[in-house]
Amino acid sequence: MPQISQLAATYSSQIFWMLVIFGAVFFLVGRGMAPKVLETMEGRDQKIAADLAAAEAARHEAQAQDDAWKAAAAKQRGEAQALIAAAKAEAAKAAEVRLAAAGADAEAKVAEAEARIAAARQGALAEIETVAAEAAADIAARVAGLTVAADAARAAVKDVLHG
Amino acid sequence: MATEAKVDPMHQFTIEPLFGTDHWALGGFNIAFTNSALWMLISAVVLYAFMLGGMKRELVPGRWQMMVESMTGFIENMLSANVGKEGRKYLPYVFSLFMFILFANLLGLLPLGLVGLHPFTFTSHFTATGVLAILSFAIVLVVGFYKHGLHFFSLFVPHGTPLPMIPLIFVIELVSFLVRPFSLGLRLFVAMMAGHVLLEVLSSFVIGGANAGAFFMGLVSIPSFILMVAICALEILVAGIQAYVFALLTSLYINDAEHLH
Numbered sequence: 043m044p045q046i047s048q049l050a051a052t053y054s055s056q057i058f059w060m061l062v063i064f065g066a067v068f069f070l071v072g073r074g075m076a077p078k079v080l081e082t083m084e085g086r087d088q089k090i091a092a093d094l095a096a097a098e099a100a101r102h103e104a105q106a107q108d109d110a111w112k113a114a115a116a117k118q119r120g121e122a123q124a125l126i127a128a129a130k131a132e133a134a135k136a137a138e139v140r141l142a143a144a145g146a147d148a149e150a151k152v153a154e155a156e157a158r159i160a161a162a163r164q165g166a167l168a169e170i171e172t173v174a175a176e177a178a179a180d181i182a183a184r185v186a187g188l189t190v191a192a193d194a195a196r197a198a199v200k201d202v203l204h205g
Numbered sequence: 206m207a208t209e210a211k212v213d214p215m216h217q218f219t220i221e222p223l224f225g226t227d228h229w230a231l232g233g234f235n236i237a238f239t240n241s242a243l244w245m246l247i248s249a250v251v252l253y254a255f256m257l258g259g260m261k262r263e264l265v266p267g268r269w270q271m272m273v274e275s276m277t278g279f280i281e282n283m284l285s286a287n288v289g290k291e292g293r294k295y296l297p298y299v300f301s302l303f304m305f306i307l308f309a310n311l312l313g314l315l316p317l318g319l320v321g322l323h324p325f326t327f328t329s330h331f332t333a334t335g336v337l338a339i340l341s342f343a344i345v346l347v348v349g350f351y352k353h354g355l356h357f358f359s360l361f362v363p364h365g366t367p368l369p370m371i372p373l374i375f376v377i378e379l380v381s382f383l384v385r386p387f388s389l390g391l392r393l394f395v396a397m398m399a400g401h402v403l404l405e406v407l408s409s410f411v412i413g414g415a416n417a418g419a420f421f422m423g424l425v426s427i428p429s430f431i432l433m434v435a436i437c438a439l440e441i442l443v444a445g446i447q448a449y450v451f452a453l454l455t456s457l458y459i460n461d462a463e464h465l466h
Contacts (some may be wrong), residue, residue, distance in 0.1 A: 044215060044218040044220060045329070045330050045331060045394070049332070051220075051235065052220045052237075052241075055220075055222075055229075055234075055236045055237045055238075056220070056241060056242075056336075057336050058234070059241070059246075060245060060327075060333050060336040064305060064336070064337065064340075067301045068297060068298060068301045070253060071253060071256050071300070071301055071304065072297030072301035075256045075260060076277055076296060076297055076300045076301075077297065078260065078262065079260070079274055080281060080296070082274070083274050083278060086264055089264065
């Protein structure tokens with residue numbers, strides 16, 4: 043077994059070179075490179091975490107803007123509907139006023155016409171009374187030879203006509 | 206048959222000085238640049254090259270960067286699960302440990318014998334694994350005594366131990382604590398050596414059976430070869446598992462030092 047039979051001759055060389063070469067590995071690889079590799083890995087993890095956080099923030103921002111936009115749209119829709127309602131109410135009012143004016147005009151015309159008709163009828167009635175009184179007086183003079191005063195005849199006719 | 210094919214399953218662990226450096230010495234100690242040191246260097250260079258491919262530091266990683274990052278993330282997870290947030294500062298050490306052992310184990314399994322090279326698994330030498338185990342243990346001791354002072358000894362007295370039991374428990378816990386560096390280093394060394402010996406023994410069966418004629422080839426060589434293929438797959442698994450166990454136990458021991466219990 044060379045490990046034991048060569049022990050006395052080789053132990054110092056083995057220990058020396060092991061210390062030298064492992065020492066070099068420790069300082070060059072262990073202290074020089076491994077921490078940098080870890081640093082790179084950590085930097086990457088941090089970058090990923092930061093990017094994820096940024097994406098999350100952007101998503102929140104987009105959500106907030108969407109909400110704000112929806113609220114604005116709802117508000118504007120409400121305003122528009124209020125405007126439409128106001129315009130409708132105004133139009134209805136104006137129409138009513140005009141209708142009322144036209145109605146009043148028509149009523150006035152009807153009333154005037156009715157008044158004219160009534161006056162005409164009154165006039166006609168008066169005419170009929172006069173003619174009837176003259177006719178009654180005429181008839182009385184021809185049938186009974188009575189001379190009836192015009193006033194009496196008119197009164198009698200009025201009496202008969204109006205019951 | 207001229208010479209009997211002789212396969213020595215232990216020969217693969219022989220350490221040989223390379224490039225005529227066997228007289229190199231430092232303070233009276235021999236520090237020859239051996240095949241073991243060469244494979245330590247190869248593991249380190251390959252590990253460095255592997256990591257270099259992951260240093261592009263792109264936001265969207267490519268495949269190579271993904272591999273490096275998943276390895277780093279794996280050790281980071283292990284430390285944060287076992288030690289907590291203090292585990293972060295041990296990442297350089299535990300990561301180097303895991304990757305160095307993993308690359309050493311895997312490179313030692315490369316079938317380079319096919320092109321005439323001889324891969325050497327230095328993690329199959331307890332002189333090499335022992336250095337790593339003692340390093341881990343030393344870190345535990347230093348961190349434990351630095352953070353907790355003499356209170357660190359309360360690690361050896363679990364909560365709720367009845368008073369008369371304390372001396373006994375203390376001794377048992379102390380022994381189990383002191384055994385840690387040995388178990389840590391020996392586990393890796395034994396696992397790697399056992400796998401390589403097993404492969405070598407089976408390959409000697411394949412060669413021996415083939416040399417003994419067609420009947421033994423069918424009876425011994427072919428089943429042994431099939432078994433070798435399966436055990437090669439198992440060894441790749443063991444290479445990963447042993448590196449993981451070494452790093453996991455180190456992080457558990459560090460957790461003891463950081464938090465006592």
